[in-house]
Amino acid sequence: xxxxxxxxxxxxxxxxxxxxxxxxxxxxxxxxxxxxxxxxxxxxxxxxxxxxxxxxxxxxxxxxxxxxxxxxxxxxxxxxxxxxxxxxxxxxxxxxxxxxxxxxxxxxxxxxxxxxxxxxxxxxxxxxxxxxxxxxxxxxxxxxxxxxxxxxxxxxxxxxxxxxxxxxxxxxxxxxxxxxxxxxxxxxxxxxxxxxxxxxxxxxxxxxxxxxxxxxxxxxxxxxxxxxxxxxxxxxxxxxxxxxxxxxxxxxxxxxxxxxxxxxxxxxxxxxxxxxxxxxxxxxxxxxxxxxxxxxxxxxxxxxxxxxxxxxxxxxxxxxxxxxxxxxxxxxxxxxxxxxxxxxxxxxx
Amino acid sequence: xxxxxxxxxxxxxxxxxxxxxxxxxxxxxxxxxxxxxxxxxxxxxxxxxxxxxxxxxxxxxxxxxxxxxxxxxxxxxxxxxxxxxxxxxxxxxxxxxxxxxxxxxxxxxxxxxxxxxxxxxxxxxxxxxxxxxxxxxxxxxxxxxxxxxxxxxxxxxxxxxxxxxxxxxxxxxxxxxxxxxxxxxxxxxxxxxxxxxxxxxxxxxxxxxxxxxxxxxxxxxxxxxxxxxxxxxxxxxxxxxxxxxxxxxxxxxxxxxxxxxxxxxxxxxxxxxxxxxxxxxxxxxxxxxxxxxxxxxxxxxxxxxxxxxxxxxxxxxxxxxxxxxxxxxxxxxxxxxxxx
Numbered sequence: 043x044x045x046x047x048x049x050x051x052x053x054x055x056x057x058x059x060x061x062x063x064x065x066x067x068x069x070x071x072x073x074x075x076x077x078x079x080x081x082x083x084x085x086x087x088x089x090x091x092x093x094x095x096x097x098x099x100x101x102x103x104x105x106x107x108x109x110x111x112x113x114x115x116x117x118x119x120x121x122x123x124x125x126x127x128x129x130x131x132x133x134x135x136x137x138x139x140x141x142x143x144x145x146x147x148x149x150x151x152x153x154x155x156x157x158x159x160x161x162x163x164x165x166x167x168x169x170x171x172x173x174x175x176x177x178x179x180x181x182x183x184x185x186x187x188x189x190x191x192x193x194x195x196x197x198x199x200x201x202x203x204x205x206x207x208x209x210x211x212x213x214x215x216x217x218x219x220x221x222x223x224x225x226x227x228x229x230x231x232x233x234x235x236x237x238x239x240x241x242x243x244x245x246x247x248x249x250x251x252x253x254x255x256x257x258x259x260x261x262x263x264x265x266x267x268x269x270x271x272x273x274x275x276x277x278x279x280x281x282x283x284x285x286x287x288x289x290x291x292x293x294x295x296x297x298x299x300x301x302x303x304x305x306x307x308x309x310x311x312x313x314x315x316x317x318x319x320x321x322x323x324x325x326x327x328x329x330x331x332x333x334x335x336x337x338x339x340x341x342x343x344x345x346x347x348x349x350x351x352x353x354x355x356x357x358x359x360x361x362x363x364x365x366x367x368x369x370x371x372x373x374x375x376x377x378x379x380x381x382x383x384x385x386x387x388x389x390x391x
Numbered sequence: 392x393x394x395x396x397x398x399x400x401x402x403x404x405x406x407x408x409x410x411x412x413x414x415x416x417x418x419x420x421x422x423x424x425x426x427x428x429x430x431x432x433x434x435x436x437x438x439x440x441x442x443x444x445x446x447x448x449x450x451x452x453x454x455x456x457x458x459x460x461x462x463x464x465x466x467x468x469x470x471x472x473x474x475x476x477x478x479x480x481x482x483x484x485x486x487x488x489x490x491x492x493x494x495x496x497x498x499x500x501x502x503x504x505x506x507x508x509x510x511x512x513x514x515x516x517x518x519x520x521x522x523x524x525x526x527x528x529x530x531x532x533x534x535x536x537x538x539x540x541x542x543x544x545x546x547x548x549x550x551x552x553x554x555x556x557x558x559x560x561x562x563x564x565x566x567x568x569x570x571x572x573x574x575x576x577x578x579x580x581x582x583x584x585x586x587x588x589x590x591x592x593x594x595x596x597x598x599x600x601x602x603x604x605x606x607x608x609x610x611x612x613x614x615x616x617x618x619x620x621x622x623x624x625x626x627x628x629x630x631x632x633x634x635x636x637x638x639x640x641x642x643x644x645x646x647x648x649x650x651x652x653x654x655x656x657x658x659x660x661x662x663x664x665x666x667x668x669x670x671x672x673x674x675x676x677x678x679x680x681x682x683x684x685x686x687x688x689x690x691x692x693x694x695x696x697x698x699x700x701x702x703x704x705x706x707x708x709x710x711x712x713x714x715x716x717x718x719x720x721x722x723x724x725x726x727x728x729x730x731x
Binding site: 097207238311 | 443444559561562589590591592593594595597598601602605616617618619620621622623624643646656657658660661662663664670671672673674677
């Protein structure tokens with residue numbers, strides 16, 4: 043695993059929040075909002091892989107988009123190299139965006155079918171006008187194609203001629219051609235076969251070592267996250283649940299949700315699925331999130347206080363942050379009274 | 392569900408696929424999509440079919456259901472014997488009485504396989520009415536509701552009167568399962584049933600399928616690419632590569648002693664939850680195109696152990712060290728290997 047400097051923070055996200063208004067009625071007046079992202083804070087260090095995990099609808103992709111300002115966050119701050127990224131406009135924004143790039147989940151829909159591979163890869167440099175002459179530009183494209191393991195003869199081919207893994211390589215080449223500081227990888231391997239997945243993961247790691255990239259790795263696959271990441275943030279319904287270094291999180295998950303997630307990962311071994319403890323119920327609607335702790339409707343260790351009071355982020359162990367009342371030492375005994383929650387009923391509420 | 396438990400003992404052979412060959416007749420020529428495939432499925436047991444995309448997993452399932460796209464695909468040889476009847480020889484009319492009745496299937500995408508303009512309860516009842524001529528509509532509705540309860544859906548009455556778009560992905564897949572199990576089939580084919588679902592929902596659905604298998608003594612064919620799921624669900628595993636079977640064995644044996652280099656590669660390329668870091672093993676190259684299959688063993692261009700013999704002749708599917716329950720198609724386990 044690539045080592046990184048604890049003090050060298052490239053990206054500092056504080057209190058990032060995104061609400062999507064639900065438009066109703068003839069005039070499109072919004073009455074309620076979807077709470078896609080609620081008060082999320084984290085740091086990304088240079089050369090680090092920071093993973094965001096959770097089920098679909100937990101806000102992990104929204105988080106990535108808000109950091110990039112592909113959708114404008116409702117509130118919160120994103121500091122990129124000490125510069126407030128959310129306030130930038132015009133040329134300054136274009137300039138700053140060179141440092142932040144994105145790799146998409148679906149290698150089939152994220153490449154323009156009418157552009158050749160070389161043009162797709164060169165598009166960011168064309169927009170940023172990095173190179174004066176055509177020769178320099180083409181040389182750079184060749185360099186990057188070699189770096190991601192694409193044969194140079196593919197230069198003038200079109201995306202439909204490639205397999206999923208090859209297309210993902212093109213997507214990666216396009217993301218790194220401007221030498222960004224941070225690459226946001228939104229489920230980059232989940233659409234790929236295992237053997238292809240392994241190749242892409244190896245490539246991402248190799249590029250990180252070589253170019254000192256920081257990754258924000260968004261994934262629902264915990265085994266991939268365990269392999270690639272340095273620090274992990276677990277999200278649920280737009281909220282940060284737990285944040286720790288990979289070793290801490292996987293060795294000693296504190297939040298009941300993280301524990302449940304780790305329990306259900308299919309593992310090779312003697313265990314059968316019948317004997318598994320599986321988290322029941324569905325993720326509640328983010329348009330109408332549960333009161334108190336948003337996980338209380340499915341939590342096996344729900345307490346009285348969880349129904350009414352939202353848990354604060356606590357540092358349960360050095361560097362291990364968790365948002366759960368179980369680790370709040372100041373709670374009165376009556377607040378800690380366990381509550382049996384019927385997840386099915388709660389989902390109906 | 393009592394009637395199906397009476398149908399036969401667990402472990403009894405239910406389906407025998409014998410030397411099945413499926414060919415695609417295209418403009419580019421005849422493409423062998425499945426070659427010499429033979430396996431058995433037993434009552435109350437789960438067979439997992441694994442392999443990369445394009446290895447013929449789904450084609451195998453569709454051949455059993457006789458749902459392969461004709462043309463271009465055609466079963467050119469072999470037999471699929473279900474309780475002694477060769478499904479390949481049946482007419483379309485005869486096949487229809489098996490489909491959805493004795494053999495059911497669950498598809499990958501629950502949204503695209505449910506009728507969007509039909510109430511969920513009605514969709515389940517529809518299948519029942521087709522296969523049970525004497526059943527009244529009311530009885531079918533009652534049975535549908537019973538099935539919805541059976542698959543663990545909270546508020547079954549409400550869900551029966553909902554349209555598919557009103558339900559979450561996990562709920563839709565449960566409706567699919569309820570539909571597939573409504574006629575208490577002897578065999579259930581699940582084609583990547585949980586790929587579109589979240590991990591916790593995936594585990595819920597898989598646990599449900601496994602519970603159903605146990606309670607109704609159904610034979611389950613599980614098509615998946617997730618080795619973790621295979622380990623937790625399957626009794627038997629069939630590994631396919633480029634339309635051929637390369638390994639067939641009991642599931643614990645497969646993970647302890649994978650014999651075929653392809654199986655070993657598949658298992659090694661998964662990031663493990665136990666260890667982390669380091670480079671992942673990746674099988675070099677890609678699955679060959681059907682129009683451009685290599686000579687000899689189809690896996691030899693990607694195989695780290697390939698010798699001269701592998702490029703010339705295709706290995707037979709034979710038991711490893713005389714173990715009938717562990718068969719592999721690889722020269723490494725034959726006498727010819729030492730000489731080569």
